[in-house]
Amino acid sequence: MNTSENVVRVDALSFSFNVSYMRDLSQWHEFRKVSGYNGVLPEFPKAPSQIDFRTGLTLDAADYQRRLDDYLHDHCNAVYQRVFLFFDRILGLSVGPVRSRGMQGYSHSCRLFSADGKTECGWLMFGGANQKDTAHVQLSGVGCRHLFMHTTPYLLWNTLRGLGVTRLSRIDLCFDDFTGNFDTSYALTAYKDRAFLSGKGGRVQELDVRRPLTGDTLRGDTVYVGKRKSRIYWRVYDKALEQKIEGVSWYRSEVELKKVTVDVLSDVDAFFAGLCDYSASVLSKHIERVRQLPSDERRVQENILPCLELLGRVQRVRRQFARIAGDVLDIFDGDTGAAFGLLACPDAVKKYSLDDYESTLKRGGVIFSHSMKHQRLYGVN
Structure with missing residues (x-):
């Protein structure tokens, strides 16, 4: 089953799960050697006892509290590291750094990103005395698109049931x-x-x-x-x-x-x-x-949505950067390669070898035949 078979799409998703399920991660197929996984799962610390095993006496309150604080810190780190691995290997999402600022009653939060770390997809929240050892996930429409590039709603259903999830806080269809x-x-x-x-x-x-x-x-x-x-x-x-x-x-x-x-x-x-x-x-x-519909028209129908979404993104970029792009094209006499070379993201510049244009500007080597206004503006005599 794949997402192309679904006429209806998931456009937002929120759910909570108990972090205790992270203890059983070694039993999941994706974390067994047979699946190709060769990593080592972080160990969970043991909760401190109020009895000193060396003396058999009860620890004083301050000493026990220090040990408890250390345990909670180490436990939080183990949970975060396992959740990081879970999201990366099973959901195809990457987890950003832990923030001490909480959300929705949780004491800690992290941003969720696409697998390549470039696109923000939502939030992961966990920690807090009143949250009953749960973590909460919120995915935006963009986040859902990246999620379902890696899995399908049906497979996600099985995954969430494996985490003990029976209800979703929210889902947009x-x-x-x-x-x-x-x-x-x-x-x-x-x-x-x-x-x-x-x-x-x-x-x-x-x-x-x-x-x-x-x-x-x-x-x-x-x-x-x-x-x-x-x-x-x-x-x-x-x-x-x-x-x-x-x-x-x-x-x-x-x-x-x-x-x-x-x-x-x-x-x-x-x-x-x-x-x-x-x-x-x-x-x-x-x-x-x-x-x-004939089969060729069906394929056209399947392609309409991604094309319109791309066009929508282009329209937003055009509204924000149209004047800048126009200035760049004027300077380089309509050279679209120059415009893309200066405005594209670094990865695209490197991929398509467009960095020569920036170097040309830095050397002052731009030659054009525009008005004196442009020449004064860009320092050309």
Whole structure:
């Protein structure tokens, strides 16, 4: 099973697990030699006794507290190191340095990154007297994309069950439509038909429609069903409008679920379809339409989402750096290689041998025939 088989994607994920499961890490297949693992798992320290084994006498309070503090420190280090290995080897994520600043009642926190350490993916929290030896994980939409490059929802379901996880604190499921069939108008009609109700006799949820304008320009188009604090909270919105991508139809139906069974990960599509009549109709009609498409058009459909996400990122970069890029192109007479050489990240500069342009600037060797304004600006006589 792979993520391409899932029509519905996981776009945010939060769960807690007991760190005591880190003691059994040597029993996991991924940490046995048969899997190719040749590392050594950090040992857990033994808790101090209040009795001095040499004398048989009770330790004084100050001495015992010092030993207890040392134990807690060593235990925290062992937990962190094992969690680091667990995230790296099983979830394909890297764990950043431990911060003494806690979050959500936990005493320590770490940032989670992609496997290469370049992209921030979420947070790991642990420690604290009131947290019952648990750790808490929060993954953003970007974090979920990196997670599911390494595993699948079904495999993650098995992994979390192995950690004793029975419920997820939160999971966001989203469905992307590129036909315009399941837009905000469709969502409003479904709401009037009570299609967002979950189960018979359910209460009618709150409806909130937001379509902000600046003059005659529509800046957003979102339908919210439910309340943010509700167990089920729907957002149906114009994703293309949000990303400022013109000329395409891209609507997203997203549901935020709180305190839901971990079994949602065993079959994400089925769980999404079973939430209400709205989600069932969206998914069934989409699958029926895709089945009727020729194979080449199906492949195009599969490629639309990553292409639009890339275009969205380009649009954000363009808004932030368009003027700078324009100046660079002017200086180098439209040489796009020079522009990329100066604006790309160091890894890309090295990979594509673009560092000559920066060296040229540093030597003052830029030759161009622009206005005296540019010449004065860049120190060329």
